[in-house]
Amino acid sequence: xxxxxxxxxxxxxxxxxxxxxxxxxxxxxxxxxxxxxxxxxxxxxxxxxxxxxxxxxxxxxxxxxxxxxxxxxxxxxxxxxxxxxxxxxxxxxxxxxxxxxxxxxxxxxxxxxxxxxxxxxxxxxxxxxxxxxxxxxxxxxxxxxxxxxxxxxxxxxxxxxxxxxxxxxxxxxxxxxxxxxxxxxxxxxxxxxxxxxxxxx
Amino acid sequence: xxxxxxxxxxxxxxxxxxxxxxxxxxxxxxxxxxxxxxxxxxxxxxxxxxxxxxxxxxxxxxxxxxxxxxxxxxxxxxxxxxxxxxxxxxxxxxxxxxxxxxxxxxxxxxxxxxxxxxxxxxxxxxxxxxxxxxxxxxxxxxxxxxxxxxxxxxxxxxxxxxxxxxxxxxxxxxxxxxxxxxxxxxxxxxxxxxxxxxxxx
Numbered sequence: 001x002x003x004x005x006x007x008x009x010x011x012x013x014x015x016x017x018x019x020x021x022x023x024x025x026x027x028x029x030x031x032x033x034x035x036x037x038x039x040x041x042x043x044x045x046x047x048x049x050x051x052x053x054x055x056x057x058x059x060x061x062x063x064x065x066x067x068x069x070x071x072x073x074x075x076x077x078x079x080x081x082x083x084x085x086x087x088x089x090x091x092x093x094x095x096x097x098x099x100x101x102x103x104x105x106x107x108x109x110x111x112x113x114x115x116x117x118x119x120x121x122x123x124x125x126x127x128x129x130x131x132x133x134x135x136x137x138x139x140x141x142x143x144x145x146x147x148x149x150x151x152x153x154x155x156x157x158x159x160x161x162x163x164x165x166x167x168x169x170x171x172x173x174x175x176x177x178x179x180x181x182x183x184x185x186x187x188x189x190x191x192x193x194x195x196x197x198x199x200x201x
Numbered sequence: 202x203x204x205x206x207x208x209x210x211x212x213x214x215x216x217x218x219x220x221x222x223x224x225x226x227x228x229x230x231x232x233x234x235x236x237x238x239x240x241x242x243x244x245x246x247x248x249x250x251x252x253x254x255x256x257x258x259x260x261x262x263x264x265x266x267x268x269x270x271x272x273x274x275x276x277x278x279x280x281x282x283x284x285x286x287x288x289x290x291x292x293x294x295x296x297x298x299x300x301x302x303x304x305x306x307x308x309x310x311x312x313x314x315x316x317x318x319x320x321x322x323x324x325x326x327x328x329x330x331x332x333x334x335x336x337x338x339x340x341x342x343x344x345x346x347x348x349x350x351x352x353x354x355x356x357x358x359x360x361x362x363x364x365x366x367x368x369x370x371x372x373x374x375x376x377x378x379x380x381x382x383x384x385x386x387x388x389x390x391x392x393x394x395x396x397x398x399x400x401x402x
Contacts, residue, residue, distance in 0.1 A: 045335055048333055048334055048335065049334045049335055051334070052330050052331070052333060052334030053334070055330075056327070056330035056331075056334070057330075058259075078401060079401050081397075082393055082394060082397040083394070086390055086393070086394065089390065092383070106391060109395075111391060111392075111394070111395035112394070112395065112398050113391055113394050113395065114394065117390070117391070117394060118390075119387045119388075119390035119391045119394075120387075120391070122383065122386070122387040122390075123384060123387040123388065123391065125383075126257070126380075126381070126383035126384045126386075126387055127384060129253055129256075129257035129258075129380060129383075130253070130257075130377070130380040130381055130384065132249055132253060133249055133250045133252070133253030133254070133257070133376060133380055134246055134249060134250055134372070134376075135372075135373060135376060135377040135380050135381065136360070136364075137360075137381060137384065138360075140356055140359070140360075141356045141357070141359075141360055141381070142384075142388075143356075144352055144353050144355060144356030144357075145353050145356070145381075145384060145385050145388045146388055146391075146392065147349075147352050147353075148348075148349035148350060148351075148352035148353035148385075149349060149353075149385065149388040149389040149391070149392040150349075150392045150395065150396065151345055151348050151349035151352065152345050152346050152348075152349035152350075152389055152392065153389060153392035153393045153395070153396040154345060154396055155341055155342045155344075155345030155346070156342070156345075156389070156393060156396075157393060157396045157397050157400060158341070158342075159337070159338075159339075159341075159342055161400070163337075171335070171336075172336060173393070175334060175335075175336060176331070176336040177389070177390070177393070179327075179330060179331040179334055179336050180327070180331055180336065180338060180342070180346075181382075181386050181389075182293070182323065182326075182327035182330075183324060183327045183328060183331065183338065183343075183346060184346055184349075184350065184385065184386075184389065185323070185327075185382050185385075186320045186321075186323040186324040186327055187320075187324065187343075187346045187347055187350040188350040188353055188354060188357070188378070188382075188385065189287055189290065189318070189319075189320035189323075189378070190307060190312060190314055190318070190320045190321070190324065190347075190350070191312075191347065191350040191351045191353065191354035192283055192287070192354045192357055192358060192374070192378070193283060193284070193287065193312070193313070193314050193315065193318065193320075194310075194312035194313065194314065194351065194354070195351065195354040195355055195357075195358045196282075196283040196358050196362075197313050199358060199362070200279060200280050
């Protein structure tokens with residue numbers, strides 16, 4: 001299909017598609033004439049993925065590009081897959097030094113974690129932000145979050161490891177994680193209602 | 202303290218504090234002279250809360266104002282607390298019609314949920330966004346999310362219900378939820394590593 005057909009199929013303005021092409025978020029089409037290229041179903045899938053990352057997940061263009069890059073060039077060793085996927089995820093507090101509390105807490109769980117993984121920096125920064133705002137997050141709550149997330153992670157890893165080839169697996173481990181965070185957030189609110197109703201009855 | 206002392210204590214520009222005052226996010230100080238007012242520790246706490254909502258949690262001024270309003274005028278009946286708190290939380294997909302899948306899924310869990318709660322709209326919208334992007338979220342993953350979030354919610358509700366007066370409880374149930382969503386997200390990524398290492402060993 002032509003660029004304008006591609007834009008129409010993705011329900012996006014032509015200018016947006018051209019912008020994604022310039023920014024390297026969408027690979028070039030197959031040249032047909034000097035000024036025309038042909039785009040296929042893979043381009044449409046990619047466009048929908050990029051759109052969801054930028055729009056639904058609210059990623060910056062740079063963050064979306066990092067995910068697209070690792071999907072296009074996935075690690076060949078399965079054992080490296082998740083570490084590399086995590087390195088490509090946006091991290092809000094990457095420059096925040098990991099606190100002793102965060103390290104001790106994770107060590108206490110018996111989890112084997114890369115000591116410099118972005119999620120440890122993010123855990124530190126997010127804990128500090130909540131407490132500065134007067135929300136007293138304690139060990140009980142952190143332990144419940146770790147237990148709950150371990151349950152969720154079993155299904156997440158299943159989905160990533162059974163998702164076709166290495167590129168699919170990385171796509172699920174990166175885009176799949178940021179795009180399902182809002183599902184987890186919605187489910188947490190539903191669970192609040194369920195638990196509160198039961199307690200107050 | 203004066204307005205500039207308050208701004209300094211909160212590490213914010215005076216203009217930002219004035220803006221929050223104008224927007225109703227910070228209550229006025231006690232008038233001292235015609236042009237000067239006095240601000241107390243409560244103002245500083247409020248400023249830190251608003252700052253975290255806008256900055257760390259990324260809420261709009263309108264969304265932050267909705268949370269501050271319910272903290273300042275909390276429901277007096279404990280049974281109404283969480284419903285009202287949830288109504289004050291930002292909802293991305295509030296206008297999205299709740300899908301049959303979302304209703305059936307929650308009913309299947311045996312959870313009693315307000316049929317029009319924003320979280321059901323958000324669940325529908327987030328599921329649709331993930332799938333449109335090519336992430337195949339199925340019942341297994343949703344069930345794991347529900348189980349994991351139920352574990353997390355027990356601790357969340359504990360914290361809200363043991364947090365002093367009604368205003369504190371609403372603050373924890375609203376601001377506490379949006380400010381700890383990033384902690385849950387970081388913990389989920391750490392759990393991914395833990396589970397993947399164990400499976401691949």
